[in-house]
Amino acid sequence: MPEPAVTLSGGVVVSSTRREEVSSRIRRALLTGELRPGQRIKEVHLAEALGVSRPTLRESLQQLVHEGALVQVPYKGIHVAQPTAEELRDVAEVRMPLETMAALRLARDPHGPAMDGVREALAVHLAAIGTGDALQAHVTHIGLHKAIWDLADSPTLRKIWPLVGSQVHVALTVDQAVRHDPERDALLHRRLVRVIEEGDEAAITAEVEEHIRRSVDEVLRRLT
Incomplete structure (x- = not known):
């Protein structure tokens, strides 16, 4: 071919x-x-x-x-890169507890500078979505999730991100390539940040898991 x-x-x-x-x-x-x-x-x-x-x-x-x-x-x-279904699920399983940890730490001070940084990263991502530029939306999507990890005030999470980040990058690239839905993207990320701001631990845990798991499940459905 x-x-x-x-x-x-x-x-x-x-x-x-x-x-x-x-x-x-x-x-x-x-x-x-x-x-x-x-x-x-x-x-x-x-x-x-x-x-x-x-x-x-x-x-x-x-x-x-x-x-x-x-x-x-x-x-x-x-x-x-051509990640397998198992690899995509593995990345999701690794991300969920770590990103939940980051979100719970951020929720301790919903009006502090760390959450201000997350809100700023969200605003940048939403602006990129609004331009219709798929590459900028992708870059700022990764930037928002990296901000959640970086701003959680955890040296451990900062050290782990470079190891996990490349795999997250690949997973989000696949997600963007097979499911381009800017309105849904904006809705999900607004909701994720809002739930962190509200500070309910059970809701945060459920939202982070749903955010990551739903994404990989939808990608795998489209790839099969």
Whole structure:
């Protein structure tokens, strides 16, 4: 089967932030399905599509491998990450208790600077959703969940995020690619933050679990 065309619109990259610009355009291609899960990255074709040199492309590809969006397979090159159903469920099972812990810690001071930071991250995410830019919505979606972890005032959670964050990134990329529903996205994240603000421990625990589990269940239904 021939490889699908990857348009990656935006013209030749000429800015001083070339690597990040290339990385952003590849992320957009992942979210729109131009680059499919499991697909092998062909450097020559991709460099031509992006209008960049292969060394520049390789730097961006390695950045995305580090993030978990791409995987480097020994002797087979770089491929788009293709998490299995079991892996997606595993990520959800790991996230639920840790994100619940973060949310409960934030709820101790609903009017404090930490919750202000979470509200700000929510506002940034909602603004990105409003622009209709899928890539910005994806980036701010991850940013909101990272803010919940970072602002919970737990050194342990901050240390764990880099380990879990790459897998969360992949899971949310799959979610965005198969289920693009901005209104639902906004509704769910407003509700998540509101429940944390209200401070009821049982409600927070249930909401975080529902938020994460429902997302992975819907993704798996669409993938099967």
